[in-house]
Amino acid sequence: MSDPVHILVVDDHRDIRDLLGRYLRQHEYRVTLASDGRELRKLMGENVLPDLIVLDLMMPGEDGLSLCRWLRENYDVPVVMLTALGEETDRIIGLEMGADDYLAKPFNPRELLARIKAVLRRSQSLPSGRRGQMPGGEIGFDRWILDRTRHELRDEQDVVVPLSAGEFALLCSFVDHPNMVLNRDQLLDLTKGREAIPFDRSIDNQVSRLRKKIEPDPKTPTLIKTVWGGGYMFTAEVSKK
Structure with a gap:
C-alpha cells in the first residue's frame, strides 16, 4: 500500500487546527499541525516535507503571505491559503505570492477537502512530478x-x-x-x-x-x-x- 498523503495544517486557532486534523485523518490523510510560522519553519527544517500545506493568512508574528513566499522560494509543495477576510485584494495577493488556492473563513471542511484534492490532482499532473522547483530570488x-x-x-x-x-x-x-x-x-x-x-x-x-x-x-x-x-x-x- 502507498503511504497516505501528508497534510500540514498551519493555523494559530487551536480549535480550527484540531477540527481540521480530526476531519482529515478521518479521510485517511496523515496530518501534522503547527500553530504559527515558527513551528512551520522548524518542521520544514527538520525535513518534515508534506504533500500539501493548509496555511492561515492572518497569524500573530509572521503572516501567511510572508510564509507562502518563503515556501515558494525554497520548497516544492502546494499551498491552500485560509483567510478570515475573504477580500478580493487578499485573495489576489495570496495567489501572487504562490498559493495554489484559497478558502475564506468560515468554511465547510468538506469544501476544503475538495480543494485539497483538486490542488493535489493539478500538482501531480505536471510532467515527471516536477512543480515549481526553481528557487526564488x-x-x-x-x-x-x-x-x-x-x-x-x-x-x-x-x-x-x-x-x-x-x-x-x-x-x-x-x-x-x-x-x-x-x-x-x-x-x-x-x-x-x-x-x-x-x-x-x-x-x-x-x-x-x-x-x-x-x-x-x-x-x-x-x-x-x-x-x-x-x-x-x-x-x-x-x-x-
Missing part, C-alpha cells in the same frame, strides 16, 4: 534577470521591462519547468489555479505578449517554442543568480 536566462522577490524582469543593461501579473506568473511557470512541454491546461493551473475555465485561450494571448517582450524576434521565437498539438516549451538555460 534572481533567476537568469538568456539575456534576462527575473527577480521573483521584486516581481520584475530586467535586461542585461538593468532596464526593467514591465510585465502584467499574468505575464509574470506565466514567465515564472516557464522558468520553473525549462525544457518541458506544458499544455494549456497545465499552464492555466500553474498561473490561474481554480479560476481557470475550460477552453480558456488567455494563455495563448499571454504567450504572444510575453514573446514580444523577451524574444529577439517574436515572429520566430527561440525561448518559448510552440509544440504543435502539445503546448509550449521554454528552451532557455535557467540559472540561480
Whole structure:
C-alpha cells in the first residue's frame, strides 16, 4: 500500500487546527499541525516535507503571505491559503505570492477537502512530478534577470521591462519547468489555479505578449517554442543568480 498523503495544517486557532486534523485523518490523510510560522519553519527544517500545506493568512508574528513566499522560494509543495477576510485584494495577493488556492473563513471542511484534492490532482499532473522547483530570488536566462522577490524582469543593461501579473506568473511557470512541454491546461493551473475555465485561450494571448517582450524576434521565437498539438516549451538555460 502507498503511504497516505501528508497534510500540514498551519493555523494559530487551536480549535480550527484540531477540527481540521480530526476531519482529515478521518479521510485517511496523515496530518501534522503547527500553530504559527515558527513551528512551520522548524518542521520544514527538520525535513518534515508534506504533500500539501493548509496555511492561515492572518497569524500573530509572521503572516501567511510572508510564509507562502518563503515556501515558494525554497520548497516544492502546494499551498491552500485560509483567510478570515475573504477580500478580493487578499485573495489576489495570496495567489501572487504562490498559493495554489484559497478558502475564506468560515468554511465547510468538506469544501476544503475538495480543494485539497483538486490542488493535489493539478500538482501531480505536471510532467515527471516536477512543480515549481526553481528557487526564488534572481533567476537568469538568456539575456534576462527575473527577480521573483521584486516581481520584475530586467535586461542585461538593468532596464526593467514591465510585465502584467499574468505575464509574470506565466514567465515564472516557464522558468520553473525549462525544457518541458506544458499544455494549456497545465499552464492555466500553474498561473490561474481554480479560476481557470475550460477552453480558456488567455494563455495563448499571454504567450504572444510575453514573446514580444523577451524574444529577439517574436515572429520566430527561440525561448518559448510552440509544440504543435502539445503546448509550449521554454528552451532557455535557467540559472540561480
